[in-house]
Amino acid sequence: MPDAHSLLLFVAAGLLLNLTPGPDVLYIVSHSLRSGARAGILAGFGITAGCFVHIIAAALGLSALMAASSTAFTVLKWVGAAYLLWVGVRMLFSRPSGAAPALAAAGPANAKSVFLGGFWTNALNPKVALFFLAFVPQFIAPGTDDKALAFFLLGVLFNFNAIFVNVAWALAAGWTARRVGLVQRGMHWLQRGAGALFVGFGLRLALSDSPLAPPATH
Template sequence: MLISPEQFLGFLAAALLITASPGPDNLMVLGIGMSRGRRQGMVFGLGCALGCLTHTLLATLGVSALIAASPLAFSVLKLCGGLYLVWLGVCALRSRGGARVDGVAVPDESLARLFAKGLFANSVNPKVVLFFLSFLPQFVVAEQGHVSWQTAQLGLIFTAQGCVLFGLLGYFSGAVGKWINVNPRAGLWLDRVAGTIFVGLGVRLIVAR
């Protein structure tokens, strides 16, 4: 059973805006692309994006186990996740922006090593694990059943859009990096948009009892 078109479009829109917001991963992709070349930036970004598969697996297993153990526990997870998303949103809304992208000084490394670095960095990041456990369940409709499959699809969609977006960031790293440096307020407004999405998702979950 595939997720509904409404689930897909709503999740994809939120995921794209969140991924595009200035953060360690995409700024590193831009930095490597600017200093080493677009191919290196794209490969590193691909590793970062595919690292999300680890978090998808953990979220799928965790959410499925909660549903099997207790629907109440799943509701508590969604409520806690909603509060966490509100907190992330408030932090983004309070951000002063000012993100800059500088060429990252890295030693001469093979594409395979750059890919592995991106994959490892994202796979073991506890903040990303917490984000996935908070974000994905917000788009799961338990009444539709197949919760684990819904969660897996959402994680795969997030990973796929991450691959595309990071690939584009790596390819156009020079132009995008210069644009961000010349327009520092662009990052500020991306934070505002992402923060509004986080707060909206969190509040919706908290009040929709």
């Protein structure tokens, strides 16, 4: 596991990244605006459940990858770095959207469908799996014996923190239903800040040695 400083950085980065707009946030906010904060919170729980699919799969896959080939991990590291840089640059140069999209009128949300919709929105997004493989390993100490377990625990911590962010999005959406224009402007600048963070992590991953490789012996 990382030291206290690295763990705090991991938590802070995770919270900021969870605050940024994306498919998950859009799903939560739209349901909260259309059917109330409770529907948004339920959507967030579904997304959290879907995220566990990626955490478990990435932890097991990373362990198998490290056991099979260090070259394969190097390739994955570069792919992950390229992905983080691409996402970061895209966020930095994104343009604010125009008028707010109209929200369709909806009656009381069906709890099961809202939860499952959130689950599949996250579980079927391959970019989430790639994100975990690119982001989490940077916070695993090189000498960690059980890297798969460390990956899983960090993933659980990331997902646990995301619950509070998802609930906050749902509550905020309910409160600001009549201030959509203001929310959009705030989300745009938040997106730029997160873009800079993505670029930084991408460069860090690309320029560093494999964080999961055993320490070199002399």
